[in-house]
Amino acid sequence: MRVGLFVTCVNDTLHPDTGRAVVALLERLGVEVGFPQEQSCCGQPLYNTGYRHRTEPLLPRCATAFRGYDHIVTPSASCAAMIREHYPRIAARAAEENRPGSDPAALAEAAASLAPRTFELTEFLVDVLGVVDVGAYFPHTVTYHPTCHGLRSLGLGDRPRRLLEHVKGLELRELEGAEECCGFGGTFAVKNPAVSAAMGADKARAVRDTGARVVCAVDNSCLLHIGGTLARDGSHVRPVHLAEILASTDGRLA
Incomplete structure (x- = not known):
């Protein structure tokens, strides 16, 4: 099983220890973790402020970055929800508008490729790996x-x-x-x-x-x-x- 870590902007910029913790945890559980350098923002800030058209190029970029991974795991429910919930909506709206310069087929392909493989960390652990005891010790x-x-x-x-x-x-x-x-x-x-x-x-x-x-x-x-x-x-x-x-x-x- 090959997992791609989608670390997200907030973690990459302000909380790198969280990304390192995900890698340490998954590797302890026997998972092969990769970190595609081509990954970038999922586009949520743009999308939430109304710039849907400017979000569109990030879909195929994300799909290309995580091509070849069985699963995409992120320590962010917010960014996981962006990919799973809003990427298909962006693709559907682009198809309805058929706007010049947009590529609805590429957006739909990217969304269909990413959404089923993307998991927030806890649901990946429980639903995919089937574990609840990960061998952690935290006496607080x-x-x-x-x-x-x-x-x-x-x-x-x-x-x-x-x-x-x-x-x-x-x-x-x-x-x-x-x-x-x-x-x-x-x-x-x-x-x-x-x-x-x-x-x-x-x-x-x-x-x-x-x-x-x-x-x-x-x-x-x-x-x-x-x-x-x-x-x-x-x-x-x-x-x-x-x-x-x-x-x-x-x-x-x-």
Whole structure:
């Protein structure tokens, strides 16, 4: 089985340890992991701000980058949802418009090639590899925030929690209002900063109330928002991507 790691822009730029954790974890489970250098942004920021036509060239680029891999795994529910949910929609709209300069057939081919092979990390572990105990050790109190794309677009359900419950030494604390959005929403935070900050404050308060030392999620974009709010409030709760917890075998909290 050959897996291509789609690391995503946020992780590549701000959280490289998450990408390294995915590789360490999958290789520990016997998976051959490749990292195509040609990969780029999935196009979600463009698409979400209304630039659908400018997103189109990224579909065949992504398909070319990940050609030859059995599966594409990403530590981002947000970007996985972009490929699985929105790439087919982009291709369908292009076919309806038949706009000069666009290539609907190439877009449809790219979307059809990518969508069935693309998995967020936890669903790949549970659904494809069939594991919930990955041999992790993380002796800390942890609370889990289910991100919107993971919860609503991908339907991750209890997969992340099942994996956390099998981590040795980990105590999982319940998060009140867990399914409420943290307020980040990508470009939403830029266009509606006051609302975004208020939602972030509510989420940070709920995290602090758990008494957990760590808050984790399957998207570093959301953890960036929650962690920034916690830090500004003087909290010592650490935002840690779920992949880094699952990859841990020494229990250290860097």
